[in-house]
Amino acid sequence: MSKNNAYWSANVSLMIKLLVVWFAVSFGCGILLVDVLNNIQIGGYKLGFWFAQQGAIYTFVVLIFIYAKKMAALDIEHGVDE
Incomplete structure (x- = not known):
C-alpha cells in the first residue's frame, strides 16, 4: 500500500470510529435509551432529555477536539x- 493510501485509510478509519461514537450517543442515548435514562435526574432534568437536547452536541464538540489531536499525530506519523 502506498504512503498516501495508508494515510487516507488511517484518516477514514478514525472518522468512522468517531462517527460511530457520535451516532451511539446522539441516536442511542437521545432516542433509543431515552426512557431508561429519564429515570435518572441530574440538576432536576431527566438525563434522557439532556442527552437529546445537549449531550449529543457536547459529545460532537469533544469529538472535534479528539479528531484534531489524532489527526495532528497522524500527520506527524x-x-x-506543517
Whole structure:
C-alpha cells in the first residue's frame, strides 16, 4: 500500500470510529435509551432529555477536539505535518 493510501485509510478509519461514537450517543442515548435514562435526574432534568437536547452536541464538540489531536499525530506519523 502506498504512503498516501495508508494515510487516507488511517484518516477514514478514525472518522468512522468517531462517527460511530457520535451516532451511539446522539441516536442511542437521545432516542433509543431515552426512557431508561429519564429515570435518572441530574440538576432536576431527566438525563434522557439532556442527552437529546445537549449531550449529543457536547459529545460532537469533544469529538472535534479528539479528531484534531489524532489527526495532528497522524500527520506527524506520515510526514505530512506543517
